[in-house]
Amino acid sequence: MSTDRRSFLKISGLAGLGFLSGCKQKSGAQQKKYALPEIKKQAAEKHQSVFNMSGYGAPKMEEVRIGFVGVGNRGSAAVERMSRIEGVAIQGICDVRPEIAEKAKKRITSEGHEAKLYSDGEEAWKNLCDREDVDLIYIATHWAKHAEMAVYAMEHGKHVAVEVPAATTVEDCWRLVTTSEETKKHCVILENCCYDFFELLTLNLARQGFFGDIVHCEGAYLHPIMDSFFEEDKRYDFWRLKENALHNGNLYPTHGLGPVAQILKINRGNRMEYLSSMSSKDFSLKPKAEEVAKEDARFKKYLGQSFRGNINVTNIMLENGSTVMLQHDVSSPRPYSRLHIVSGTKAYAQKYPLPAKIAIGEEDFLKEEAMKQLEEENTPAIIKKIGELARQVGGHGGMDFMMDWRLIDCLRNGLPVDMDVYDAAAWSVITPLSEWSVANKAQPIEVPDFTMGRWKENKEHDINLEHGGSTRVHQA
Ligand SMILES: NC(=O)c1ccc[n+]([C@@H]2O[C@H](COP(=O)([O-])OP(=O)(O)OC[C@H]3O[C@@H](n4cnc5c(N)ncnc54)[C@H](O)[C@@H]3O)[C@@H](O)[C@H]2O)c1
Numbered sequence: 204m205s206t207d208r209r210s211f212l213k214i215s216g217l218a219g220l221g222f223l224s225g226c227k228q229k230s231g232a233q234q235k236k237y238a239l240p241e242i243k244k245q246a247a248e249k250h251q252s253v254f255n256m257s258g259y260g261a262p263k264m265e266e267v268r269i270g271f272v273g274v275g276n277r278g279s280a281a282v283e284r285m286s287r288i289e290g291v292a293i294q295g296i297c298d299v300r301p302e303i304a305e306k307a308k309k310r311i312t313s314e315g316h317e318a319k320l321y322s323d324g325e326e327a328w329k330n331l332c333d334r335e336d337v338d339l340i341y342i343a344t345h346w347a348k349h350a351e352m353a354v355y356a357m358e359h360g361k362h363v364a365v366e367v368p369a370a371t372t373v374e375d376c377w378r379l380v381t382t383s384e385e386t387k388k389h390c391v392i393l394e395n396c397c398y399d400f401f402e403l404l405t406l407n408l409a410r411q412g413f414f415g416d417i418v419h420c421e422g423a424y425l426h427p428i429m430d431s432f433f434e435e436d437k438r439y440d441f442w443r444l445k446e447n448a449l450h451n452g453n454l455y456p457t458h459g460l461g462p463v464a465q466i467l468k469i470n471r472g473n474r475m476e477y478l479s480s481m482s483s484k485d486f487s488l489k490p491k492a493e494e495v496a497k498e499d500a501r502f503k504k505y506l507g508q509s510f511r512g513n514i515n516v517t518n519i520m521l522e523n524g525s526t527v528m529l530q531h532d533v534s535s536p537r538p539y540s541r542l543h544i545v546s547g548t549k550a551y552a553q554k555y556p557l558p559a560k561i562a563i564g565e566e567d568f569l570k571e572e573a574m575k576q577l578e579e580e581n582t583p584a585i586i587k588k589i590g591e592l593a594r595q596v597g598g599h600g601g602m603d604f605m606m607d608w609r610l611i612d613c614l615r616n617g618l619p620v621d622m623d624v625y626d627a628a629a630w631s632v633i634t635p636l637s638e639w640s641v642a643n644k645a646q647p648i649e650v651p652d653f654t655m656g657r658w659k660e661n662k663e664h665d666i667n668l669e670h671g672g673s674t675r676v677h678q679a
Pocket residue numbers: 272273274275276277278297298299300303324325326327328343344345346348366367368393394395437438439440442599
């Protein structure tokens with residue numbers, strides 16, 4: 204069966220069930236961009252840069268006035284973390300579920316936040332974005348709304364911080380880039396794993412040449428969360444189940460890719476050229492759907508549907524000749540892992556299974572004492588400054604807080620952000636590209652250069668707080 208025919212059948216079948224866009228059915232024009240041949244076409248399109256957002260520091264602001272959109276599991280935790288940071292004013296909280304918005308407001312831990320609630324329908328978030336007294340829109344809804352909300356917010360003069368992935372189509376990745384350039388508003392991808400302690404240590408080591416030339420890196424999202432897809436109280440409107448029924452590829456690439464992309468200087472001296480992707484058959488989701496449908500009629504519509512294969516493996520070729528391997532599996536029972544492997548001509552690092560390990564040359568992994576010394580000598584300044592406090596505040600062991608603190612500190616000091624719109628687009632675009640490759644027997648597909656050639660001159664971001672670092676944290 205041809206790709207066109209297969210994608211047509213998939214789209215028309217799923218559209219009939221109201222699956223498209225995660226929660227609401229899409230218009231004909233919107234559906235078109237989900238068709239597999241469109242992915243290939245959009246990946247090959249060339250765009251013209253109007254302004255380079257890499258290295259750009261927007262005018263500094265003493266206070267960062269935030270509006271939150273989508274405050275379920277992730278967004279409500281962000282409300283709490285942000286309320287711990289000096290110079291933050293939480294102006295508004297939006298969620299289609301009023302009780303969820305109320306609950307999130309209660310998580311604010313400091314004084315002086317007006318936090319008006321917005322829950323009057325699917326489009327109430329626009330009223331929050333329209334406000335003059337908001338500087339940053341923090342988006343943590345389901346994936347299908349990220350790009351639309353981010354673009355609207357930037358067009359209405361707001362910086363944006365958006366949960367992962369920032370967009371789910373090639374076209375939307377480009378929309379983020381062009382809007383950010385045209386408006387000069389930051390579009391930050393909230394890839395918290397870039398702020399995990401071992402990931403930052405390996406980034407610092409890589410920058411000092413510890414690994415020699417980096418030959419290959421690996422990253423992954425291996426996390427058995429399938430059962431939660433069928434649990435009503437876990438996420439809004441079963442959005443993650445719907446995504447897993449709609450797309451077959453690496454649906455969640457950025458936790459694995461973000462940290463290794465920084466190590467490999469992607470968008471800042473290097474770029475991804477092409478990828479090839481393969482998925483196993485689905486061995487788990489279909490039987491699970493059949494099992495739950497026996498007890499719960501709401502899942503009957505999934506009977507006869509195909510689901511994403513258990514494991515996806517995506518290989519990426521970089522401009523400098525290094526390679527990256529990414530994996531995604533959320534339905535096989537196996538221990539949690541993001542791999543985080545860095546293999547160089549001089550040294551090797553591997554985070555999982557924990558504890559994280561480093562080896563120099565062909566010798567065995569460093570013993571505890573040597574690891575401790577390496578860490579002490581090479582921990583980047585951002586961890587020295589905020590790491591201990593971040594561990595106390597928590598959020599995936601502290602990385603979430605470090606990410607939020609750094610974002611606010613950059614905005615308050617007028618500094619370039621660590622993870623800019625080009626990172627948001629390049630890391631997120633792996634999903635549709637892998638989907639196309641999987642559907643075409645792992646044929647290679649070009650990765651768009653969202654920097655439009657500027658990767659050659661763009662500078663790496665600052666992990667040593669050469670500037671900024673002035674934002675304090677409210678004590679509990
Ligand atoms: N970085 C991480 O470690 C991490 C962890 C978990 C989730 N996430 C990401 O966070 C995002 C949210 O995930 P979650 O688990 O919190 O999901 P969730 O379903 O708990 O939260 C999404 C919220 O968005 C709200 N919403 C839906 N449509 C809306 C609209 N039109 N206007 C306003 N609000 C709307 C829902 O009511 C819900 O409360 C996803 O992008 C996910 O990938 C990231």
